[in-house]
Every structure is written in structure tokens, then in C-alpha cells.
Amino acid sequence: MSDKVTQLQSEPEEGGCTKSGCGAGSEPLSHLPEAIRQKVHNHPCYSEQAHHHYARMHVAVAPACNIQCHYCNRKYDCANESRPGVVSELLTSQQAVKKVLAVAANIPQMTVLGVAGPGDPLANPERTLGTFRELAEKAPDIKLCLSTNGLALPKHVEEIAALNVDHVTITINCVDPDIGAQIYPWIFWNNRRVRGRKAAEILIEQQQRGLEMLVAKGVLVKVNSVMIPGVNDQHLKEVSKVVKAKGAFLHNVMPLIAEPEHGTFYGLMGQRSPNNAELQALQDACAGDMAMMRHCRQCRADAVGMLGEDRGAEFTLDKIETMEIDYAAAMERRAQVHAQIEATRSAQAAQVQQGGETLVPISILKRPKAEPPLRPLLVAVASEGMGLVNQHFGHAREFLVYEASTQGVRFIGARKADNYCDGGDSCGDGDAKWSAILKALEGCEVMLCSRIGMGPWEKLEAAGIEPNNEYPMEPIEAAVAAIYRQWQEAGRLHRAAAPRNALSA
Amino acid sequence: MAYQIVAACTNCWACQPLCPSEAIYPAAPHFLIDAKRCTECDGAYSEPQCAAICPIEAAIVDSQGVAVNPPGSLTGIPPERMAAARAEIGAR
Structure with missing residues (x-):
């Protein structure tokens, strides 16, 4: 398109994420x-x-x-x-x-x-x-x-x-x-x-x-x-x-x-x-x-x-x-688009290798030994792709879940928020949709998205999940790292996770 | 002596290439068996091939009209459990 x-x-x-910058778990193939x-x-x-x-x-x-x-x-x-x-x-x-x-x-x-x-x-x-x-x-x-x-x-x-x-x-x-x-x-x-x-x-x-x-x-x-x-x-x-x-x-x-x-x-x-x-x-x-x-x-x-x-x-x-397609032109265009994607990815990688600012914070987190251990933080992200925080909460049909810890930021998994269904009129009402969303956000303490309405904001807060729309179009892992640093500076990582949305066993 | 494919068939094509008599052919709304060709695999295989691979219970019947793979025989779901679940889901 x-x-x-x-x-x-x-x-x-x-800046984006590469193996060196985002902790061992970030790209499992490294x-x-x-x-x-x-x-x-x-x-x-x-x-x-x-x-x-x-x-x-x-x-x-x-x-x-x-x-x-x-x-x-x-x-x-x-x-x-x-x-x-x-x-x-x-x-x-x-x-x-x-x-x-x-x-x-x-x-x-x-x-x-x-x-x-x-x-x-x-x-x-x-x-x-x-x-x-x-x-x-x-x-x-x-x-x-x-x-x-x-x-x-x-x-x-x-x-x-x-x-x-x-x-x-x-x-x-x-x-x-x-x-x-x-x-x-x-x-x-x-x-x-x-x-x-x-x-x-x-x-x-x-x-x-x-x-x-x-x-x-x-x-x-x-x-x-x-x-x-x-x-x-x-x-x-x-x-x-x-x-x-x-x-x-x-x-x-x-x-x-x-x-x-x-x-x-x-x-x-x-x-x-x-x-x-x-x-x-x-x-x-x-x-x-x-x-x-x-x-x-x-x-x-x-x-x-x-x-x-x-x-x-x-x-x-x-x-x-009914589609008219020029196959040779299409293949050429793919090659161009893929080259652009690769250029973006290399630029992101190069920035990280040069000590790009966005990913440094996580290494700063390695505190002196005397400090009490910091607990990890699960952050759910609404993203349309490109590795960016670029989706409106209301449009998200799934959330990418990242774990931030003193080891770095790692991807945990993608969780569907629509209960394997598109949530249309025939497939459950608003309450069912919300319960699917909250189930998908289980264990997460922050919901990171580009935008979010007032109603959903309040509902998430009431469920013990902090909405965050301060990083629109930012690389996901950098944003998660920044949030972790803020929580750490505010002393919020020394205590156990809020029990309301704690992981159920 | 011939088998018959009935309405439960999902058109998955699994049986068609296996038939030693080339009696099975695609048709709408579902595959059919040419009764003149079908031998029920007599003399060719110990199990009639279409019925041996068919994943759908009661989709193939014998010359008496009896399901070769009766309900519950392939999925392991007891028919009464299936009926109860259908009623429950239908009532929602």
C-alpha cells in the first residue's frame, strides 16, 4: 500500500533495540x-x-x-x-x-x-x-x-x-x-x-x-x-x-x-x-x-x-x-521496501553500538551491591509494528508484553486482547471485551500506548494498571527502559508488585 | 456393495487419492463415491481406505446406511457430551 x-x-x-543494548533475552537468536x-x-x-x-x-x-x-x-x-x-x-x-x-x-x-x-x-x-x-x-x-x-x-x-x-x-x-x-x-x-x-x-x-x-x-x-x-x-x-x-x-x-x-x-x-x-x-x-x-x-x-x-x-x-498486477515491478518494489527497512534497522543498531542515549538507562540501573534488589516490571505495549509505541489503546487487538529488570528489557510475549475473536457485535459485549483485555494484561503494571481515551484510562487505573501515553512513536524497548528508570527513581521497585494485578499462579 | 459419502463430509480431499478403484470424486455440496466402482476395498486393503482416513464421524456410510465411523469413534468425544455442549452453547 x-x-x-x-x-x-x-x-x-x-534508536531501537539490538542484542547488545536490550539485555540477553531481547533477541533470542543472538x-x-x-x-x-x-x-x-x-x-x-x-x-x-x-x-x-x-x-x-x-x-x-x-x-x-x-x-x-x-x-x-x-x-x-x-x-x-x-x-x-x-x-x-x-x-x-x-x-x-x-x-x-x-x-x-x-x-x-x-x-x-x-x-x-x-x-x-x-x-x-x-x-x-x-x-x-x-x-x-x-x-x-x-x-x-x-x-x-x-x-x-x-x-x-x-x-x-x-x-x-x-x-x-x-x-x-x-x-x-x-x-x-x-x-x-x-x-x-x-x-x-x-x-x-x-x-x-x-x-x-x-x-x-x-x-x-x-x-x-x-x-x-x-x-x-x-x-x-x-x-x-x-x-x-x-x-x-x-x-x-x-x-x-x-x-x-x-x-x-x-x-x-x-x-x-x-x-x-x-x-x-x-x-x-x-x-x-x-x-x-x-x-x-x-x-x-x-x-x-x-x-x-x-x-x-x-x-x-x-x-x-x-x-x-x-x-x-479484479486486481491488475505487474509482477516484475512488484518484486522490484519489495526489494526497495526491504532495503528501506534494513536501512532503518541498521541505523537503529548502529546508534545502539555508539552508545545511543535511548538504551543507556538500563545499564545505569546496575546499582551498587548494597542496594536492595529491584523487582522486575511487566509493561504491556500497544504497537502497530516497526518496533514503535504507535497504537491507540482502543485499536489494540493484542498487546506486546515486555519485562524490564536490572538485566535489561526483554520481550515476554504477545497476548491477544480479543479472546481469539474480533469482538464484533456477534462476539460478546463490552464487558466481555474488557474482561478479555484485563486477562491479557494480567501481571502488567503499565499500559504503554500512543493515545488512550479518558474512560479506558480510568478503567485501567481502577484495575491497578498505569496507562502511559508519553512515548508516542518512540522505540518500544527504549520507552520501557525509561519507564523502568522512572519507577526506580521514584522508589517504586523496592516493594512487591501491587497485589491487585499480581500474577496469578 | 458400495460405500457412500453423506452430508457431514467437509470436502477435505483426504480420501480421494487413496481410493484404489478411483471411485471418489469431488462434487457439490460434497464428495461422492461412484457406487459402480466402489469395492469397499475388498481384496485391496484390510480397511476401506476412505473410511480409514476420514476425520469426520458419520460422513461415510456402508451399503446398509450405517456410519462406518460412528459418533465418538474418531474424536473420543462421547456423543452425549457433544449433545449437551451443543444445547448449552445454543442456549447462550
């Missing part, structure tokens, strides 16, 4: 070899930094699945739902290619095309790989990736590597078949439906083999795990160790989504989801072994746009039909 480009061009070269960092540098789903700047899309070309998971309902399609496995319009490979080219022409920040369902990409190998094959020819600048349950992975590794699909995500929820039997009721294997422990055993074996084979081919592998309290939550620490040892470079522990209205086994049988504090605790526990992803939005299998936004409705088949 032209307004987006203008915004990019006029982007002030303000310890990785240069070659891997280069590969994920502009991939929004693999790099927390990149997700502020770049867009991705999924095409729903893969309807069939070869396993059943207890958190999935194969009947689902709701336009207001945003979660894996849900799509509105199934595409053929040809339609998918057309859609990708249309989106990539209209959203020049796009770098990545993924196939993630609504079934399993490798249970539909012709559709998935056919889409990749044609795109590699027509839009060679777009990165290709896929997300699979792993059952059919070993037999497709050769072709995946040959097509330069260099990012593959495997969903691995367990390495123990007894736990797997509680997650997967059946798999389809060698022309039979296999159930119970045996099914889990086969699935785990194929996943692990697929992981090893991809790593041997030099394909980057991320592992997704769904945290299911009481089923695999403790076990995921072991999963993290195992997959890291085999060469996965990033682990993404996601919360179970389970509501009765989703019609899933877990939703209907009353299996609860983890709360924010439990998820964070498990991610922190796994982080000891492996790089953790915390910015996942668990998006739909037909999501379009920046992470956390879905512009799929702008690119339905009938709308694409």
Missing part, C-alpha cells in the same frame, strides 16, 4: 551462528525483531490431514476466529500462487509464504509442493516455509530441500508415547487407522527422524509445542532438550486453545488452557536449554499481513480476480 511505503520512507532513524541469523533475519515468524517490520502469509492449500489431535476440530471455519486449523476459503495450487503474487504486490513488507494447513501440508504433497514449485519461479525473493505434524516428513525431506524450503516447523508435543496417546487419538499410517499408544509411537518416531534428516540437509527447523496443562506441560522441558540436541534452532511453546464452542475434544471435555504466568514459567524453564520463540500469534492457516493482523478479507479469490 502506498501509505505504508510513505510511512517507511519517513521513518525517523530513532547467540546463533551468523549463517542462521542471516536466514531468519527478515522472517517474521522466526525472528522477534523481524516481526515488527515484515509480513507473512499462509495459503490454505492443504485440507487433508493424516492424524487427529485433541485440540483440533476438522469441521471448523469461522471468519472471526484466528487460530491454527481455521480457514475460510480452500485454494488450489494455481489459486494460491495467484493470491501470493497479489498479496506480495500489495503488501511489499511481505517476505514469507507458508503452508500450514488447514490440514497437514505433507498429507497434501502435490498441492503444497506444487505451490512452492511455481512460486520459486515466479517470486524467487519470497521465502518458502511449511509447518507439519511430521508424520509424512521423512519421505518428503529430499524434495523440501530441493525446493529450497529452508524453514520447516514441526509440531512436537511429546517424545513419550504414553503422553502422546493422551493427545492423538489416531493416525493414518501404511493404509490403516492406527490408534492409541502405537499411533503416538509411530508419530514420534517419524517426527524425530524427519527432524534429524532436515538438520542433516541444512534446513532450519523450528519446533512448535502446544502446552496442555496436566498432559505435557512438565514433559515439554524434556522435549526442548531432545529437539535442541538434534539440531532444532528454535522452540515455540504455545498455549492450548480450548473452548467448548470450538468443538474440539479438549474444548468439550473441559481441558483447561494454561494462564499467562504458567506459559511464561514453562518458556523460561525451557529457555535454559534452547532459544525460545515468544512472539507467536498462533495464526490461521490463511492469515495475511503482519503478525497479529489479518488482512485476508482484502484478498479473497473474487477480489484477486
